[in-house]
Amino acid sequence: MTGTLPTPISTETIARRVAVIKALAHPSRMLIAETLMKGEKCVCDLQALVGADMSTVSKHLTLMRSAGVLTCEKRGLNIYYRLACTCLGSFLRCLDELAPDSEACGTNCCD
Amino acid sequence: MTGTLPTPISTETIARRVAVIKALAHPSRMLIAETLMKGEKCVCDLQALVGADMSTVSKHLTLMRSAGVLTCEKRGLNIYYRLACTCLGSFLRCLDELAPDSEACGTNCCD
DNA sequence: AAACTACTTGGCAATATCGCCAAGCAGATG
DNA sequence: CATCTGCTTGGCGATATTGCCAAGTAGTTT
Numbered sequence: 001m002t003g004t005l006p007t008p009i010s011t012e013t014i015a016r017r018v019a020v021i022k023a024l025a026h027p028s029r030m031l032i033a034e035t036l037m038k039g040e041k042c043v044c045d046l047q048a049l050v051g052a053d054m055s056t057v058s059k060h061l062t063l064m065r066s067a068g069v070l071t072c073e074k075r076g077l078n079i080y081y082r083l084a085c086t087c088l089g090s091f092l093r094c095l096d097e098l099a100p101d102s103e104a105c106g107t108n109c110c111d
Numbered sequence: 112m113t114g115t116l117p118t119p120i121s122t123e124t125i126a127r128r129v130a131v132i133k134a135l136a137h138p139s140r141m142l143i144a145e146t147l148m149k150g151e152k153c154v155c156d157l158q159a160l161v162g163a164d165m166s167t168v169s170k171h172l173t174l175m176r177s178a179g180v181l182t183c184e185k186r187g188l189n190i191y192y193r194l195a196c197t198c199l200g201s202f203l204r205c206l207d208e209l210a211p212d213s214e215a216c217g218t219n220c221c222d
Numbered sequence: 223a224a225a226c227t228a229c230t231t232g233g234c235a236a237t238a239t240c241g242c243c244a245a246g247c248a249g250a251t252g
Numbered sequence: 253c254a255t256c257t258g259c260t261t262g263g264c265g266a267t268a269t270t271g272c273c274a275a276g277t278a279g280t281t282t
Contacts, residue, residue: 009142009145011138013207014138014141014142014145015138016206016207016211017141017203017206017207018135018136018137018138018141019211020206020209021132021135021136021141021206022136022239024129024132025129025132025133025136026129026239026240027122027125027126027129028240030125030128030129030132031120031125034120034125042258042259043258043259043260044257044258044259052240052241052242053241053242053243054258054259054260055241055242055243055244055259055260055261056240056241056242057259058259058260058261059240059241059260059261060240061259061260062215062260062261065212065215066211066212066213067211067212068209068210068211068212069209070212071212072215072216073216074216074248074249074259076249076250077249077250077257077258077259078257078258078259079216079258079259079260084209084212085205085206085209086205087201087202087205087206090198090201090202091198091201091202091205092128094196094197094198094202095127095128095131095132095196095198096124096127096128098131098179098180098195098196099179100127100130100177100178100179101176101177101178101179101181101182101195102177104173104176104183104230105183105184105185105190105229133269137269137270139270153228153229154228154229154230155227155228155229163271163272164271164272164273165228165229165230166229166230166231166271166272166273166274167270167271167272168229169229169230169231170230170231170270170271171270173230173231185229185278185279187228187279187280188227188228188229188279188280189227189228189229190228190229215260216259
């Protein structure tokens with residue numbers, strides 16, 4: 001169990017994680033994720049929320065779905081999106097506690 | 112149509128979260144975060160790990176520190192970086208369970 | 223103090239992401 | 253069937269990210 005183990009994480013795992021993380025790395029997509037934590041919404045609802053062109057919102061949703069963050073279901077004329085990533089809420093709340101650090105250790109110290 | 116409720120999350124909160132998420136949204140930075148979960152490392156260690164130019168690694172680290180994901184401390188000739196975001200581990204493990212979804216609901220269905 | 227070490231910063235080209243418009247498509251409705 | 257609705261896709265310019273080289277800095281050693 002102890003000792004020096006070679007990096008036990010594969011490039012594929014890293015890539016998959018990055019794809020999911022990137023699916024959240026945009027203000028509109030973060031807002032969508034936050035909103036969907038309260039329940040499913042159709043694209044038109046999310047468009048109104050985000051305030052961008054519907055095609056833009058649709059592309060955001062496609063990206064998030066491809067990454068596995070969202071799932072969708074068609075009912076009647078609308079397509080309803082919902083969160084697939086249940087662990088997101090607690091993580092985001094944790095992030096909100098995190099303070100940005102402007103202090104450096106090297107040459108770029110400010111005081 | 113669902114009820115119209117005013118968005119209870121501020122633009123600033125969204126922006127802060129996105130900054131943190133972006134700090135993880137790159138293969139090298141994800142690998143750095145994963146590695147630092149096991150303990151602090153100096154920049155040269157991380158350079159060897161990532162396999163990029165030291166200046167590149169340094170910029171990644173600066174970005175992560177600015178977002179609040181890392182902290183650093185200078186000891187002797189080296190600068191040691193460590194993870195500041197304690198909730199990252201459980202979130203990443205959760206992400207690893209998440210399956211990417213290639214099935215769509217609209218016109219882009221494949222089968 | 224000159225040279226060295228460990229790292230950061232500036233600059234710039236290559237690449238990726240973003241967002242709008244226009245066009246397309248499936249299902250519902252007239 | 254023709255049209256309308258809700259959404260997706262293609263295309264493309266605008267903007268942001270990435271990574272290397274070169275140059276700079278603070279502390280260390282000789």
